[in-house]
Every structure is written in C-alpha cells, then in structure tokens.
Amino acid sequence: MSRRSRWLAAVVGLSLVIPLVPATSAVAQEDTTTAAPGQAGEVRTIPDWRMQTSRSVTGGGDAISRPGFNDVNWLKVPARSTVMAGLIANRKYPDLNHSTNMKQVNSADFAVPWWYRKGFTADPVPGGHTFLKLNGGILSRGEVWLNGTKLAGTDKVIGAYPIREFDVTNLIRKGDNAIALRADSVDPKRDLTIHFIDWAQFPPDRNQGMFRDVTLAGSGAVALRNLRVDSDLPLPSLTSATVTVKVDARNNTDRPQSAEVSGTVDGQSFRQQLSLGAKETRTATFTLKLDKPRVWWPFQMGEQPLYEASVSATVGGSPSDAAKTTFGIREIDSKLLQGGRQFFVNGQPFLVRGGGWASDLFLRTDLRKIEDQLKLTKAMGMNTIRLEGKPENDEFYDMADRMGIMLLTGWECCSKWESYDTFTAEDNRVAGESAESEARRIRNHPSMIGFLIGSDFAPPAAQEKIYLDALRRAEWNLPVISSAKALASPQLGSPGMKMEGPYWWVPPNYWYNKQKGGASGFASEIGPGPTIPELDSLRKFLPPNEIDALRDYNAKHYHLAPSDTFSKLSFWGTALDGRYGKPTSTEDLVRKAQLANYEVNRAQLEAFGRNWSDADKPSTGVIYWMLNSAWPTLYWNLIDHNLATGGSYFGAKTAMRPLHVQYSYDDNSLAVVNTGLRDVSGLSVQATVFNLDGTQKADISQPVTAKANASVRAGALPQPGGLSSTYFVRLLLKDASGKVVDRNVYWLSTKADKLNYAGSTWYHTPQTEYADLKGLNNLPQGSVTATAQTTAGSTKVTITNNGDKVAFFVRVSLRAGAGGPEVHPTTWSDNYVTLWPGESTTVTADYRLSDLGGKPPHVQVSGHNVPKVEVR
Template sequence: MKFINIQIYTILLVLNVLSLRIYSQSKISLNSSDIVWKLKPQAEVGQDSLKIFTSNYSDTNWVKAVVPGTIFNSYVVSGVEKDPNFGDNIYQVDKAKYDRSFWYRSEFSVPENFTKDIIWLNFEGINREGDIYLNGKKLATLNGMMQRGKFDITKLVHRNEKNVLAILVSIPKQPLNNYGSPTYISSAGWDWMPYVPGLNSGITDDVYLSNTNKITIVDPWIHTDLPSNGRADLEIKVDLKNSSAQNQEGILTGVIMPGNITFSKKINLDANGLTSIKLSKEQFPELAIQNPKLWWPNGYGDPNLYTCQFTFKIGEVVSDAQKVTFGIKKYTYDTEGGVLHVSISGKRVFLKGGNWGMSEYMLRCRGDEYDLKVKLHKEMNYNIIRNWLGSTTDDEFYEACDKYGIMVWDDFWLNANPNLPLDIHVFNNNVVEKIKRVRNHASIAVWCGDNEGVPQAPLNGWIAENIKTFDNNNRHYQPCSNTGNLSGSGLWGNKDPRFYFTKYPAAYVGTGDGPGWGLRTEIGTAVFPNIESFKKFIPEKDWWPRNDMWDKHFFGQKAFNASPDNYDKSITERYGKPNNLEEYTTKAQLLNIETNKAMYEGWLDHMWEDASGIMTWMSQSSYPSMVWQTYDYYYDLTGAYWGVKSACEPLHIQWNPVNNSVKVINTTGTDFKNLNAEAVVYNLDGKQVTKYNQKAVVDSYSNTATESFVIPFYSNQKDLAFQKNVVASSTDGGNTRDITDGDSNSRWASKSTDDEWIYVDLENEYVVNRVVLNWENAYGKEYKIQISTDAKNWTDASIIKDGKSGLQTISFDEMKARYVRMLGVKRGSGWGYSLYDFKVFGAETNTNSSDLNPVHFIRLKLKDAQNKLISENFYWRGTNMKDFTELNKLPKAKVDVSTKVVKENGKYVVKSKVSSPSGIAFGVHIQVLNDKDGTQILPVIVSDSYFTLLKGESKEITIEFDEALLKNGEKPLVKAVPYNK
C-alpha cells in the first residue's frame, strides 16, 4: 500500500511539474529587461502621434525607458539627469519637463510556442493613468496604480511581424493629498523625501504576454479557518472566465502542498460568462487539514507556507493554470482596556515593527531587493511592517513578508486631509483590486483606511464593505491610523530614554483615546548615518559644519518633526560637542542606539499594561537622509538598527532606567522555566561594583514581562527635601513641614479647591530628576511638578494627568533647581490635596562617588537552565543620566580580529573573532571592507555590532553577503573599531 501511495504521489508531482512548465512557457515578459522601451513627452511627439503606431517609425531621438519604472528614472538612467541622490541635484531639476504626459513605445513579436486559443496582454500597474494602444487600436484606459489590465489581443496581433505597443501615461492630478489618489501620495514631497519630477508617473509594474485556451482562472482565493490549531478548514473560491461563444465543460483541479491534498470538480460554464466556484470541506473532506503547519509571525513560530496549484482542463488539454501561495492562520482582535490587540491562531502578538514610507522614493526597488529589505526587518526581530499610505505595491514585498513572518498593517491611499479623491469610483475600484491582489498573503494583518484621519463619506463605508465582501472580514479594518483604540502618532524627535518608560510617552497627534502606551503606529527620531554613507550623498564642501545641504537631505527645517536641533543638542549634552564630521557621526550612533532601544523597551516594559505594540517611524530608508531609518539608504546598519535588534529579541532581558527594574520579556509562543537572570555593574576601569550586582531564577511565560529584580542604585540615595522648609498656597489640615519630616504618618492638606500648590526649598541648587509623592486619599488627579531657582519663575518638569492615591514616583530630565513645587490642577476627590511625603532626589546624590564612577556600565545576561546564554544586554549609565562625557576619557583600546571565510550557496560567510586583550573596548563597530580598495561591502547581514568588550573578552561575529559583491581576487576584510580608538 505504501508503494502504491508513493507511485500516485510521484505521478501527481510529475503532472504538477508538467502543468507548471506548460504554463511558464505561456507567459512572456515585456519588461525592459526583455524588450526595448522608449519614451518621449506627448507634446514633443506632436503630429507624429499617428506614425508611432507603425513598425517603421524611427524612435532614435526618444529616451530609453526602464519598465517597470518611472518616467523620471528613465531619464536618470539614460544620463539626461544627474544623480538625484547626490547633493541638491533633484532640487535643480526642471519639474515642468516631467510633470506632463509621456508616450511609451515598444515593439514585440509573438512567440512561436503561443499555440493556444487566446493571446493576452497583461498590465499590473500604471501610475496614474494609461491609454493603451496596440497596432494603432486603443484597447483601454487603466486608471490608478493598482488597476490591472488583461486584454484579449488574439485578433489584433501580427504573428509574423513586429507588433507596436504604445501607452500614453498621464501624471496624477494635484494636489496628490487626496485629490490625486489612488497614487503614491508622497511623490509630491514630504518631510523625508523630495518632490519627484513627474510624480512617479510611468509603467510602474510588470507587463507581459500570456497564452491560454478559452477558459481562464481569475483571482483564486483560499480562506483558512481554525476550529482549533489541530485542524484547518479551507474554503476555496475561484472565478472561471469563459471567453468563447459556446458553453464549455471542464475539470478544475487543485493540488495543495505540502500534504499532496488533491481535489477536482467538473464545471459547466456559460458562454462569454464568469462563473464563481466555491469549494469547502462539506464537498471535499480533504479540505479539512489535520495538524496543519501554521503560519506564525517572526518570533512566535515558523512562517509555514502552503501552495495550491490550480489547473483547468477541457478534456486532456490544460486551458489555464495558476499557483497560489498561502498560509494557514486565523487573525482575531480585541479592544480590551481601549487598546487594540492582534492575535493569530489564538495567540496574542505584541507588535514590534516599523513604517515604510516608500520602498524607494523613485520606485527603484524591484524584485529580490524586497527580500533583502524584509530580511533585515526579520534580523531586527520585527514582526510587522506598516505599509504607510499603501506606498508599496509590488508583489515581491508581500511575498517576502510571508516568507519571513512579517505581518503587514496595510494602508490605503488617504492622508488626514478632509477631502475626497477627484474620482471616488476610480479610488474604490483600486481598493477592490488591491484586496483581490494581496488577500491570499498570510502576512496581511490589518487594513487601514486613512493616515491620521478617517476616510470621508462615502469612502469609509465603501472600504469596510469591500473588505467584508472581498476578504470575508478575515482582517480587521481600522479606519484611522492613530485613533480608535490606538494611542496616537508621534513624537518623531528623540527624547531621553526615560521618556519611553515614564507615564505617559505623549503622542503628537491623535490622542483622543486618552494617554497611554497602547498601540502606537508611529513614533521615531532622527537617525544620522555612519560617515561612509554620509559622504556618498553630501558634496565634500558641505561635509562640515551643518549647513543647508544637510537640510536638503532632511536634517533641518524640512524635517522639523524629527527635531534635528534637539538631536544636535543631545549629542553635545550626552557625549560632548563634536569637533568634526567623524566625531559627530560616531557620537550619533551612540544616541541612535540609546533612543531606538528605549522606544521598544519602554513599550515592552509595559506589555499588556497597557502597551500592545509599537511601530517606529521609519524602519527603512527610501532616500539618502539623516532621519527616520534603521539601516540607511545604502543598507549600512546604523546604531538604530542595533538598538532595535537588541530590544526586540523574542526572549529578552532589559533594564528600566526610571525605576532600575530588570525584566525578562517573552514575545514568543513558548514558556521558559528556570532561567537565570543576572546584572553586573562595572566602573570605567572594568572592575565590578559588586554591591549592585543581582541574580535571580525566573520563569518566563509566553507573552509576559516578568520582573527579575531591581538594581539598588537608589538604595542609599539622599532625600534632598528631608527637613527642609515648605511653603503652601493654603493649609486645611496638618502642617507644611509634615511632608518633609520623614514621618509617613503625618500629613499636610490644602483647602478644597483645585488651584492649590506646595513647594520645598532645597536651600541650595541641585540637579534634580525625581520626585516621590505619598498621597492620602485626597489626591491630585491632575497636577504639575515644577522647578525654579528663585521661587518666582517656574518650569514644568512633568505633567501628570492620571494621578492616583498612594506612593507615586515622577521622574523627569535632569534640571537645576532650588525649589520644587506640586501645582494642583484637578483634585481626585471632594477634599483638597493631601500629602504624607514630598521627597526630591538629585542626580549627583545617587551614590558615593568612591564606589561608582559618574559613568558606569550595566551588563545583563539571561541563561537557560543548562547555562546557555539566551540574551545579553549592555547599557551605559550616568549618575547624571544625561551626561556620558566621561566615556571620552576611556583609555584608547585596540582590538584583534581573526577571520575565516567560506563560500556557501552563492554567499560569502565570514566568521570573525574580535578580542580586546588590553582593556575596555567600548562600542565596537563592525564593518566589512574590500581588501583591494578599502571600500565598504554592502549589503551585509551581521550578527552583532556596537558591542563592548572588557579586558580579555572576545566575541564571535558572523557576516554574510552575496558572492557577486566581490570580483576575482578580492577578499573581505573585517574592520572592528571601538569608540575609544
């Protein structure tokens, strides 16, 4: 019996391969890599417009076109325009040359093996509108970049001579936001990319010929349901188009792999009609799959995928075939506590991801490059990408997300402004097309209607109905990207790391649902690149100091939301004023690590209380710039990349810089028992400060944040307010000095009005960063902590909007103060404000300087029960937590590198051991260079960088890159450079 099953399996496999081979022979690309395309402005074609449809037309003065691609990019590739990435070249382009209609023209022959009944001409996307002509006859107009075209050209094509294909492409109407939609809205310029001449108009997706018989398969759709994770019920919907004038009968067959699940159905088709077929387990019990291999997001399990090969035959002749890839999963959603939560196959998923503004600002990202971009997201331990404004439309993006377990929050093409597209019906048609094109992808997790707004009527209702009709409500529809059980969007500029841990990391817009961590779909910071990348796009004369050319690449007023001035200030405050570009870029990477790691760790620290996810703005770079990226435009891995990669580890140990708690974060589908958590504190000389070291055995359950211990930095900290004088606006119980007497049983109370205050005179000026209030039941619901040096001019240090009774710790950035005040805004009871204690702590009073340096290190380790290292984390901390300038006094360090290089499957795999024999090597940056010319090899996948080695320590590093990046005789050279070089 086993032998017979193997025989049947082999025969089916052979038939499957044969049908695939037949189908692949029946599809011929018409992209510019296969035929020649030319283009020319419509206005310059003039009276030749009829002649261009003839095969003897001379197009020698036309520009060679890149298809798929944009008109402006074709001129760049042809050398007519200077490199738009460099300097301010793109700002110097005459927009009028491209902001108009263009003709595309090509000639093709019909392959001899096109022997089936119908020859089809297929378009996958034109931005924004295209009139399509074949041999002088207009076939149709495609409108909207998602609109597909499939045209029967059997009677129009010449079998024995060239065929002329011409497309008149028109640019989107302006303003793009939202009148020009559906289109790539940011093409008209944003605060992270310049205006693109021609607004990215062109033939922006694949063009190809296909050959079938009379019956074609249209948009097969596989819906998966999970009664339990031990069984999947598949429901298959397929449309069959009969293009003949006669009724037809044939057999639809499907083969699902793995599992070799085969089904077939005889179907009668009406002449010139479309027949919808629905297949379910009631008809085909084999569509109930036992113990399916589920598709899981990155970190929660393997992203298992299935394929279904559809074939339609009339008799023994294959009329059409299509192959669909899908994943078995079930998305569910809840809004417990006013926060959107996403679950998959019964498991809540903490969302860790980033926004893609565009895959590339001139739509030059194609094919395998998507695999690289998404793989880098997997390497950063992300599990979701937000396709912001639906700006990425290529199939390869979704295929890569399926492959690497990256969910997609998928927007449509609307942004904030309360206006409708000029043609709402075209917009709606493109919505339907998008859903149909991508709905089989397991990665689609959320549909979103509008960026920072709600789609105007009637579009909001139409989108919701389209999702219900064409996606079976399989995925949640979120009308607005930052409200409706979400916590807003922004901020987009860097903050002190403690900001992300402190109630509440405020959003910039969209906070109508109240404060909280919640699900934040946008938050970010400027991210300066490494010096090698900077020099690729900024002219040498503009390298230093900061100038207007930097702003052209969005480090200035053009990207004011990124707060570049504050970014500058933070580098100087924390690491010392840079004297040149090299110092600036080096110190910037430390800031990048700090800020980006803290964003994710701040949310993870509050996982499910009330945080459910965070998406940084942005996780990849579409234009060479200094803002909002992890890896940069050239795929160099900045400090932001490494901060994110560390924070987003599926099983992760982390430190809270506000309360010094150390937690084990488990964003996996697995429970872990008897883990060993450890914290070791080192001074700048590399010696342990053992009084702060901690250890604990921890059980870490799936989807939890579990506290291991608290590092006792505050254990002997002095209360600066102890027994100091106090002044209040009123007293209606107790005495003012009762809040600084050290007795938590005595209290002060104000009159029963909202606008009351009380302040402590510290008697001297201190740098303060924390206040502890011990409230009686008559507490402050809303209040401010303010500081002053003269008791007349007050500055807000912190604003509390959800105060509670009991002990409350309020941390804030270090500020110089002699006077510290609680200013009541709104009482939490019918009584006044009543405090047992008012304590103030300052930066320089944390510990005795004899046992802890002003800057010191924290190394966390998490090991399993067998003592295998699972997670390691490293921080630098200051007694003044905004001042790390002592790092600049570290003795110079030299590291040793030993390397072994092998070739595997078209890749170089480089294994290096990096050692520090003589002292601390802080922030070791890893690069791979070409040994012949010293240039950086990119892109590369690197296991670690910006790590710190103590004296005598070493680390194993693995580096991988494509073999094609090196030519004959060239070899990779691993460069390891510490901050204290």
C-alpha cells in the same frame, strides 16, 4: 494636529523582472520581442519598452501604436519604469543620490505626457483568446493603444492601483504588433497616486509613468481568474484545517460553454463541472480537510511552510486555462485590549514590533535590494512591516511569506488619499477599485495581518462604505482598521491605534511613560527622528563640506526632509550637546550620534516589550518610523539607503532579541522578554554596576522564569552610593548551566533626562534637563585584540579586551581588502559591543562574496575609546 498635516495574479505566470539597461544605439528596424502568449494559460510580461516625451513625438496613439512606427531614437527602459527611473537608467543625470544633484532636474520636463511603446511579434492560438493586463495604474492617468486602436482613455486608466484587463483577441495579429501607453503628469493633491510626503525630497516627476508590469495572457474559451484560498484552523489544537479554494471561471465567448475545473492542494485532487452562459462568470468552490497541517507562523514563533493550490480548466477535453497560488495555513485575528489593537496569530497574542517601509523613491524594482532589506529586518528581530500607501510588487510579498515577516498594508496620508471632502464621483470609483484590486492581489499571502483604509484620518461614512464594499468583493478575510490614528469611524469604530508622536528626538526615558507615544497601546508610527550614519555611509551621498555642515544644527540639510519641520537637526543636536558634550569634530559628531541612536532606539523597542504583559494599559504594538529609506536621508531609518547598519540598527536589534534581559529607565526595574511560545525556566539575571573607571559598585543575581510570549519583571537594579555621574550597567541572562544567553550594556547617568509633556507638539516633546553622559569623553584608552576566521561568505571575529580598562562601544566592520570600502549589506550577529578586562566575544558577519569585488575580506575594529585594529 496630525503628522505632516500641512499637506493635504489572476492568470498564473511569473512576471519577469527586467534589469535596468542603458539605451542602445538606434537600429535600422523596429525593436520587437515575441511577447504574446502562444498557448492557453501562458502569461508573458512585455519587456524593454521605449519611452519618449510627448514634446518630441509626432502623432497620437493611433500612429504610435502601429507596427513600423519609428521609435529607434526613443529611450530604452525596463518593464517597470517611471519616467524618472527610465531617465536615470539612461544616465541622463549625475548620481541623483549625491549631494543636491536632484535639484538639477528640470521639473518642467514632466508637465506633459510621456509615451511608452513596444513592438512585438505574436502567433496566437487559433480560436484562442488574448488579454492585455495592466497590473496597476499608469501614474497618474493615461491611455492604452494597441495596433492603432484605443483600448482605454484617461477615464478608465487612472489611479495607482486598479488592475485593468482588456480582451484584445480581435486586435492581436499574427506577426508584427505594437502597444503604446500614454502617462500624464502627476499631482498628488489631485490624483489617487503615490506621494512621498516628507519621507525624502520629492522625485521630480512625482512618479509619472509605469511602475508595474504589463502582461499578455492567453486562454481558451474559458478563462480562470481570481484564484483565492482561505483556511480555517481550529484553535487551540492546530491539528486539522479546512481549506477552501475558489476560482472564477469566465466564459469568453458569445455562446454557452461547458467546462471542467480541477485542481490539487497537498496531493488532494478536486474537480467540478460548470455550465456557463454566454459571457457568464461563475465561481467554482472546493473544500478540503487537511490533517496535521503544516502551520505558518511569524519567524519568532515558528516555521513558514507554504502550500500550493493549482487549478486548470478544460473545454471539450482541451486545456483552456490554468492558475496557481501559494498560501499558508494560519489564523489572524485582532481585538481591542484596553483601547489598544491586539493582534493574534494562531490564537497567540502577537506583539507587533515593526517598521514603516519606504519604496524606492523612483519606484524601481530591485529584487536583490528588497531581499537584502528584508533579510536585515529579520536579522534585527523586527517582526512586522507597515506599508503606508506604497504597496510593493508581488515578489515582496512572496519574500515576506518565506521569511515570516508580517505585513500591515493601507493607504497614505497627506495627499489626495485623505482629502475626502474633495472626492468626486470618479475619485470614489477609483478608491474602491484600488482597494479591491490590492486586496485581491495580496489576500492569499500568509504574511498579511491587516488593511488600514486610512492613515492619519479615518474615512467618513461615504468613503468607508466604498472601501468596505470593495474589500468584501475581494473576500478580504483579515482585520480592517479605519486608520492609524485614534479616531473612530462610523462602521469600524475605534482603530485601537494612536498617532501622538514623536517623529523627532526624545530621550530614552520618554518611552517608559505611558503618556503620548510612550509604551502603551498600539503606536502606529513613532520614532526619535534623526539617524546619522557612520562616515563610510555619509561619504557615499554627501561631499565633505556637507558632512562638516552637520555640526550646524540650525542649518537646513537637503538630505533631511522637504518639510520645514524636519529640515534641521535642531533639538536633536541640542540634546546631543547637552547629554554627550558638544562634538569637537565631524568624526566626534558621528561617533556620538551612534551612541545616541543606539540608546534611544533600544529604549523604544524595549519599553514596548516590557509593557507588553502589563495589567494596566499594556503595549500591544509599535511601528518604528521608519525602517528604511526611499533615498539617502539623515533621518527616519534603521537601515540606510546603502544598506548600512549603524547605531540605530544595533540598538533595535539588541532590544528585539528573542530571549532578552533589559533595564527600565523609569523605575530601575529589570525585565526579561520572551517572544517564543514556550516558558524558559532555570534562568538567572545578573546585574553589575560599574563606575566609569571600571570599579565594580554592585552585583546581584535574581532567578527568573521567562514566560512564553510575554514579559516578566526580574527585580530591580541596585542603586549604590558613590556612583560617577556617568556609569555603566551590564546585564547577563544565564541558563541553568551558567551559560550567557543574552547580554546587554547600558551607559547611564545619575542625572535624569526631564521632559515637558505640557509643551508637546504633534512631533516632539521638549526636554528641560539632560542626562550627564559627558564622562564618556574622558574614558581612559582601552585595548582589544581581534582574530578573524573566514569561510565562504561568513567571517567570525573574536574580540578580547586585553587591557585593564573597559573597551566601550567597539564596532567591527568588514571591508573589501585592506583599506577598501565597507561591504554592504553585511549581516552582523552583533556590533557596538562593550567589554570589561578579560572579557571576549565573537561576532559573525555574513555577506556575498561577489560584493568583495575579488578582494579578500578584511576586518577593522575600533571603539569609542579603542584605537583602530586591522585584522588580516
């Protein structure tokens, strides 16, 4: 059974992001803005809408969209705002992230349409043309009205993603104007909309309303649309590139026009004369050669230089329109390698180690938070993000381009999107329009790596053809994959991906067996499920009684999934008890959760790294399920909703260091993984085995050369006699001078975790025996000292084990003043470190000074067996 299967810029201009603002008090006159473009080539976003339920509105779109209509009692909402987002911005509810507050929202409020309205003034250029553009659908469907005239109804304004443009030249007036949008109620089983499936509790409005900008654009007689750029980079030399620039020139008039289209790329100019018949659109194509191009790479492989292509059109010597886009020069390809999807970037094999992206539950655009999440992703070493049915706004892709994070987009499961047998002619049309619109919007971004036209199920022949035809119209030039599951499709064949779980707890050694979701091929979405954050984070969204209730593994928790399958901690808790011992308190539960999260997430990503270069059934990619949270949850995230990073994050970060030494749970082998493009020679791996009391039981060193963009085995871990049931392993990767370039510490057991593969479900493989890590409960108290040195926005903390016992799993946190809240986001170079007597390490925290709230940065250090240390 499949996962969750029970439920079914053309014209250039920067879109302004309007911050969320509370509703203002009523005013005596209509709230208007100068929104219409005043010159050719200009684009303006319509800001600060007014919103109201249809239950409280008298009249239809013809009245509401007329200037002078009284909307002063409507709610003021930002440019991108679903109904729930608008209500939250107007403080209509208590904190919906906290406890069960979201249950208080009356879902009946969203069973009727809601209206959006905006009054604006305009001074159109005489003889010019004005276009109104919906940069994505109105969820789920609706109407568009301007100055009392209906531009489109629910037969056209439908679907989350189709881009609609309307020529409103004859409707825009000098002076006062008004626009009205109606958004109907949403049903994810009926509409090709956005559904959060089992990622979080559902938004009560099911994301009814607007979530992308509405813009007005001006042009002369000829408009430019769909600027796209392709590059051809001969491999393997990378010494030259062919760049092809295309733009559609559209005659807006009823008579022939002669236009000159010109532009530049990297200092090279080009131009072309076009003769256009009445209402005709023709494509202007330009081909350029670039010597020694600045090649764009994923961040672990190289730099991210970006180029700009700009074009303009003149008619009769006067400016008519302009457009520009950024792009990167790089080559993306993929093929099947022993059944697994292998991606290549600039001819180099690219091991995808990524995570599933969750948009904000209410589809709000918080650019600072998005950038924070992407920075934390990059700092973790994660090189790819999968967007399953939640394609983000344009700024997200721009950030990924600059940071070198690859993006794999596509449609979602478990909703109308994969109920193919229910598709009507209208659904087929909307599906094709959605694919074409999204592909056109994102195709120029060098961070894009592919398009999944299905998730849990490949589309059948009819829908597959619709998608492929749409992508061809958009001139999509990247891999197209039928689904994220190993199901062949009629035209595309095998996707080279597997979706065999798990989605809930498994022990670390699960990942090394190449059965099910183990490290072979391309696993499109897998992870060990529950992710309990640290207490500071828990207290932000749960009251004390709900935090204490986490110790009841059989209880349903609202901040777990709405699905019964994932609503309890269940066998995650059973494994925690069996492996680490039953927690004695809530604090003990949280502490042990960090240990469990760290070791299993590290193992998942290390296993795929180790098996990358295997001759038999190599691993080619893995998408951790999931990267972040749409809403505060206790599962499926490496970065929690409040941007905190706990054991899960740092286990993953350890695994994805660019030059990394690691242990194998299946055969005790050691491996070195190198994600760089050059061999690193002269290295050595030192492996030391310690009993729980700190006595050294074995110590070996092994020379190794880390092969470029590959993994290599580096001997095996010694298996000395007389080990305590719980013991430690420290791995050090050293360069030729003896400097440590990577360090990795494991806590292991002489008793292995055992799994019952025959009893596996689509989301879980049960355990029959548990590793014995209970000895960690009896560690003697360790002792550390710490010092901190701060410069603007950065604090270095040096931790030293000044005792005679191991200091285990030592965590550093940054706080706004002594006793103050933890500062999120904070990007730590490392955390949860383990030190033996005399050892010292320095970790660095980077943060925004503004997040300190005027307080001095304060460091707190604590560990599994180390008392809290305050560092002033």
